Amino acid sequence: MSTVTSRLSRQQEKQLCFLLNCSRLSLLFKASVHGYTADAFHRRCDRQGPTVTVAYNNSYFIFGAYTSKDYAQTGQNIADDKAFVFSFNEREMKKKPLRVVSTEAQRSFVDANTGPNFVSLLFLHNNTATVYSNPGTYNFDPVEMHGNDLQLTEFEVYRVEGAGSLMEKPWRNIHWDFEKKKGLMDMITGWKHGMSSVKKARILLVGPVGVGKSSFFNSINSVFKGYVSNQANTGCAGTSLTTQFRAYSIKTGGGKFLPLTLCDTMGLEEGLNAGLDIDDFASILKGHVQDKYQFNPSMPLQTESPAFCKEPELKDKIHTVVYVIDTCKVKLLSDKMMEKLAAFRRKTNQLGIPQLVLLTKVDEACSAVASDLRSVYQSHYIYKMVQEVSVNLGVSLSAVIPVKNYSEELELDPKTDILLLNAVIQMLRTTESYFDDLYQEDD
Numbered sequence: 001m002s003t004v005t006s007r008l009s010r011q012q013e014k015q016l017c018f019l020l021n022c023s024r025l026s027l028l029f030k031a032s033v034h035g036y037t038a039d040a041f042h043r044r045c046d047r048q049g050p051t052v053t054v055a056y057n058n059s060y061f062i063f064g065a066y067t068s069k070d071y072a073q074t075g076q077n078i079a080d081d082k083a084f085v086f087s088f089n090e091r092e093m094k095k096k097p098l099r100v101v102s103t104e105a106q107r108s109f110v111d112a113n114t115g116p117n118f119v120s121l122l123f124l125h126n127n128t129a130t131v132y133s134n135p136g137t138y139n140f141d142p143v144e145m146h147g148n149d150l151q152l153t154e155f156e157v158y159r160v161e162g163a164g165s166l167m168e169k170p171w172r173n174i175h176w177d178f179e180k181k182k183g184l185m186d187m188i189t190g191w192k193h194g195m196s197s198v199k200k201a202r203i204l205l206v207g208p209v210g211v212g213k214s215s216f217f218n219s220i221n222s223v224f225k226g227y228v229s230n231q232a233n234t235g236c237a238g239t240s241l242t243t244q245f246r247a248y249s250i251k252t253g254g255g256k257f258l259p260l261t262l263c264d265t266m267g268l269e270e271g272l273n274a275g276l277d278i279d280d281f282a283s284i285l286k287g288h289v290q291d292k293y294q295f296n297p298s299m300p301l302q303t304e305s306p307a308f309c310k311e312p313e314l315k316d317k318i319h320t321v322v323y324v325i326d327t328c329k330v331k332l333l334s335d336k337m338m339e340k341l342a343a344f345r346r347k348t349n350q351l352g353i354p355q356l357v358l359l360t361k362v363d364e365a366c367s368a369v370a371s372d373l374r375s376v377y378q379s380h381y382i383y384k385m386v387q388e389v390s391v392n393l394g395v396s397l398s399a400v401i402p403v404k405n406y407s408e409e410l411e412l413d414p415k416t417d418i419l420l421l422n423a424v425i426q427m428l429r430t431t432e433s434y435f436d437d438l439y440q441e442d443d
């Protein structure tokens with residue numbers, strides 16, 4: 001996984017997103033890593049759609065230029081009525097940023113084989129860590145723009161993921177027809193498989209701290225209760241809020257139980273002896289861990305402990321593992337976390353248990369999705385994150401399911417419910433494949 005990280009702080013990124021009216025910035029190019037050359041810039045930034053260049057100097061200026069058009073080295077002047085140059089100072093983040101548009105309607109930037117050339121600001125000038133500045137086409141005061149400090153300490157280019165960046169057609173089809181919700185609920189309630197000794201699919205939620213594992217259980221529970229319920233403790237803390245193993249049953253409106261147990265665990269942490277331990281994970285998979293077992297990260301569950309179930313049956317074993325990942329943090333997963341997830345995946349594979357990935361917080365990840373959840377499969381950004389997770393975790397694209405959990409709402413929302421219910425159906429189908437495999441082994 002790439003270790004190239006953005007130089008922008010969270011607050012600076014927010015400031016820039018506000019200025020650009022976008023939901024996210026996705027780092028394409030970082031000169032200190034990729035090189036202060038026009039060639040390196042074009043290799044990563046050509047034909048990327050809307051982008052913003054961000055330059056940094058020793059005088060605490062963060063300045064650059066936005067264009068909604070592609071870089072393509074055509075040698076032409078490009079007209080872009082959305083383009084502008086901007087500046088703010090790291091030491092005066094409360095001050096309104098400077099934003100200047102071109103005075104020449106037909107020339108917002110020159111699309112040549114140089115560094116980004118916004119006529120009045122030419123970045124990576126002569127393939128060096130400098131900017132050439134010549135106000136005019138963009139009429140700014142150089143002191144306000146960059147403090148007359150033209151030596152760059154860093155230079156980055158981001159793709160701008162905005163509210164407008166939706167695909168024409170969704171890449172996965174979902175029926176958003178609200179009448180369907182009842183059908184989906186019935187499908188889950190009536191789910192059966194050929195394994196008569198097991199009544200319920202036992203599904204394990206596992207993933208880093210704060211990604212929404214407990215919230216997913218709460219959300220499914222809410223859909224079937226008919227109101228937003230917060231049975232499991234959720235929230236944000238430095239370490240995992242969930243410290244017990246929980247195997248949750250879910251009641252339907254009619255008082256029966258769903259053929260499904262959602263198992264919630266402590267979150268994964270990067271450090272040794274922190275978060276869910278791989279030995280505890282293996283014990284859960286094999287059905288040795290009892291409900292409400294209190295995890296102890298410095299010592300995994302011992303076989304002689306009373307909480308250790310010595311002779312688990314098939315119904316106690318995990319039938320599907322669901323890795324829960326926060327969509328907003330896909331790019332921020334550290335190498336250590338990726339290694340941990342890979343080790344968990346290996347363990348799960350050894351036991352022949354099928355796996356899915358749940359991408360949560362799609363509402364936080366993309367503003368278009370936040371304003372209408374039905375665009376979840378049209379968001380370029382979400383699609384990119386699905387692809388990235390699929391490659392990085394080594395699961396197929398079809399095994400990655402984006403969802404939005406209930407987090408602060410007081411009322412149910414049919415669109416949220418439909419996406420959640422579809423995720424459960426996917427989990428049940430995956431569990432079915434586990435039982436199918438067992439049957440084949442019995443033959």
Ligand SMILES: Nc1nc2c(ncn2[C@@H]2O[C@H](COP(=O)(O)OP(=O)(O)OP(=O)(O)O)[C@@H](O)[C@H]2O)c(=O)[nH]1
Pocket residue numbers: 208209210211212213214215216233234235236237239240241242243265266267268360361362363364403404405406407408
């Ligand atoms: N906007 C939004 N917030 C979410 C979503 N899912 C979870 N959250 C919020 O994220 C925070 C963490 O959620 P939890 O469900 O406690 O996460 P967890 O994975 O169980 O965390 P640990 O038990 O600490 O490992 C809470 O404040 C939730 O309200 C989501 O889909 N969208």
Ligand SMILES: [Mg+2]
Pocket residue numbers: 213214215233234241242264265
């Ligand atoms: Mg939790």
